[in-house]
Amino acid sequence: MTAPTSNQAKFLPDRHDLGVVAVGFSGGQPKPGVDAAPMALIEAGLIQQLEEDLEMKVSYDGTVHNYSELLPSDDPDYRGMKRPKFASAVTKEVSEQVYNHAKSGKLVLTLGGDHSIAIGTVSGTAKAIRERLGREIAVIWVDAHADINTPETSDSGNIHGMPVAFLAGLAKEDREDVFGWLKDEHRLSTKKLVYIGLRDIDRGEKTILREHGIKAFSMHDVDRHGIGKIMDMALGWIGSDTPIHLSFDIDALDPMYAPSTGTAVRGGLTLREGDFICECVAETGSLIALDLVEVNPSLDEQGASDTVRAGLSIVRCALGDTLL
Ligand SMILES: NC(=[NH2+])NCCC[C@H](N)C(=O)O
Ligand SMILES: [Mn+2]
Numbered sequence: 001m002t003a004p005t006s007n008q009a010k011f012l013p014d015r016h017d018l019g020v021v022a023v024g025f026s027g028g029q030p031k032p033g034v035d036a037a038p039m040a041l042i043e044a045g046l047i048q049q050l051e052e053d054l055e056m057k058v059s060y061d062g063t064v065h066n067y068s069e070l071l072p073s074d075d076p077d078y079r080g081m082k083r084p085k086f087a088s089a090v091t092k093e094v095s096e097q098v099y100n101h102a103k104s105g106k107l108v109l110t111l112g113g114d115h116s117i118a119i120g121t122v123s124g125t126a127k128a129i130r131e132r133l134g135r136e137i138a139v140i141w142v143d144a145h146a147d148i149n150t151p152e153t154s155d156s157g158n159i160h161g162m163p164v165a166f167l168a169g170l171a172k173e174d175r176e177d178v179f180g181w182l183k184d185e186h187r188l189s190t191k192k193l194v195y196i197g198l199r200d201i202d203r204g205e206k207t208i209l210r211e212h213g214i215k216a217f218s219m220h221d222v223d224r225h226g227i228g229k230i231m232d233m234a235l236g237w238i239g240s241d242t243p244i245h246l247s248f249d250i251d252a253l254d255p256m257y258a259p260s261t262g263t264a265v266r267g268g269l270t271l272r273e274g275d276f277i278c279e280c281v282a283e284t285g286s287l288i289a290l291d292l293v294e295v296n297p298s299l300d301e302q303g304a305s306d307t308v309r310a311g312l313s314i315v316r317c318a319l320g321d322t323l324l
């Protein structure tokens with residue numbers, strides 16, 4: 001019997017079995033257009049490429065969900081959060097959809113949407129993997145931002161700057177209609193979280209990262225060590241044999257490669273570095289879910305096709321397309 005070359009088999013009954021969730025949600029931040037990203041990615045050939053080039057079996061219901069049926073008639077600010085009830089209802093729904101795919105052993109690809117949707121995706125996989133494998137997941141959060149504001153530390157009130165705080169239980173709320181549906185089984189340990197690409201972190205977020213000893217590789221670290229060493233350290237921190245959820249905010253890339261995004265920050269990853277991160281995760285064989293968020297084709301319209309193409313490349317690399 002030959003030894004397996006990767007530990008894929010331990011988590012993924014069939015790595016070619018992919019569930020896709022398309023989330024056209026922009027309510028976690030103020031700029032319209034990010035809701036159009038799933039359709040732009042699909043029209044650029046994403047699903048077709050996954051089926052034909054990567055030979056994946058794709059389960060996709062063929063709709064970009066905008067969850068407008070969940071739009072509350074009245075949604076006042078709460079603890080400074082904007083559109084709290086809408087974001088809560090949408091992410092709860094996303095959580096269930098992602099959970100169902102992950103519970104049945106599928107790898108899950110979620111197309112956002114702004115990054116608030118990760119409250120749904122990560123909570124869904126965390127719960128499913130606990131039930132299916134009795135394991136905690138690790139999250140690799142690739143982003144210019146830490147998205148770990150609590151409602152109280154946030155200056156903007158935008159929920160796309162808060163998902164990690166809710167997922168890690170640093171922000172909690174009893175009200176069922178404002179993320180009170182998040183229970184322990186949905187949560188992520190701060191010890192199993194690793195950031196890559198950070199360069200625009202709010203003051204309150206820095207305190208949180210420090211106080212909880214959260215592993216974070218900033219662009220400064222990438223410049224100092226090179227992306228190869230960073231990936232060795234990031235994956236070493238997580239440890240082999242741990243199911244990995246990769247949440248990729250396109251604004252981690254430099255605006256030169258991905259200009260069409262709501263909160264672009266100069267000095268980011270090259271597209272090749274972004275692809276490399278994804279390839280390293282693919283190589284572990286432990287990927288259980290991937291989010292691609294914050295592509296906004298209506299911003300910097302000349303750059304929109306580049307940004308969509310960069311997004312496609314990120315997804316393909318994470319799913320193993322470029323590995324031998
Ligand atoms: N997912 C994102 N692009 N987040 C940007 C967050 C920006 C800022 N830290 C805030 O809390 O509003
Ligand atoms: Mn970001």
Ligand SMILES: [Mn+2]
Nearest residue numbers: 115143147249
């Ligand atoms: Mn983000």
